[in-house]
Amino acid sequence: MEGKVVLITGGAGGIGQETAQLFLDNGAKVVLVDINEEALSNAKTSLNGNGDDILVVKANVTDEQDVQNYVKQTVDTYGKIDVFFNNAGINGPFASIKDLEKETFETILSINVTGVFLGLKHVIKQMESQGYGSIINTASNAAYIGSAGMAGYIASKHAVAGLTKTAALEAAGSGIRVNAVAPAAIDTQMLADIQNNITPGEPEASGEAIKQGIPVGRFGAPKEVAQVVLFLASDNASFVTGSLYNVDGGMQAD
Template structure:
């Protein structure tokens, strides 16, 4: 792969596993130095090892995106190590507890929005000033197809992801002339630990989810990662404020 991001620096939250891990590797293969931020520290440091095996450079930062102090520490460590910030994939998120709207607990509601929505706002709040000073940068926020359509049984998750799309569009418009572009990806059913938790790895349930996808299969984390890298690249220089479905045609159906 061409080193289109050589001498650039990317932050990936939720970077230890799944889509975040794939995105961190994709950034590194494209030449970027990568800050892998996650609340859960992978004891095997699989993401870091994959990046180093591919000849890339990265560091891990433990970070709860719902805590402002953790976000500022993440940014400080990024600048201490690499001296700049060019890209951010604000990916960390949780699905919360499945229940109908009238049975959703306040604790579940508040925690899900704290991570999925407040976390992305906090990340952008502290990422943007540095990119604005540079006069260039790109941010991609991870929403979901559940940020574009309803999804029964996950009211807090769906509300948070719809809000991420709205927040992304607002921030993109605010910074449209600054050289900083802000977009969102909206993954469909992607083969990750989150989907395993939702399906319980039950083959019949997995098939039901696969059947929701017009292409007839789950997506792979790397397919979302490629979209993220493209949105951050100069190839997407005229794209901002967009919520890009990476969903096998789900939204079109």
């Protein structure tokens, strides 16, 4: 990754920061995009790297002008985009379909689907002008299954899987690879939010129940997702496109 430029949305989150650090450790320059300006500033401070190798951009991934701006700022600063980790997302509340508010459902889809779509749209344009690039979307084991109480999240991650495969086919002739990671039960704030949604005030109870459904018997670490992103971004995955890589402790195999 020496000298490569890596653009990461959801860059202030647990997986985003761990992935940024791993790329920095391997010689890359990173651009962190997030809607939370304070969290972005904290992320930049906490990352171990040369300040010139880290750019932060506040953006709403559902706003097309913001997306165009984070692409432009990356290219204006570093001249290219080698890798795009299209990672921003939310999980939403735990509620049955009959109780889920339409506005809440649309918000989840806006961030998790429209945000991914807009990132693909404008980064692919840049990568086509370069003649190369690697894109990794963040899907989930929710891309394969149903889950009572999580209609918005499940629907959105099924959509990310479809966008990944479609973008891979459309971009294959341009030297661009498009894949996705499909994490599950990764020890981040999002998982903590899910636990609190399932058992309000008693996250440990739902946490233990979740672990019982993981064959390896534990939660994953953000760095374990980052390592797969690094592989998919690298030339070691040069014949890999249109794939979803499970990072779930064996949950999909069970």
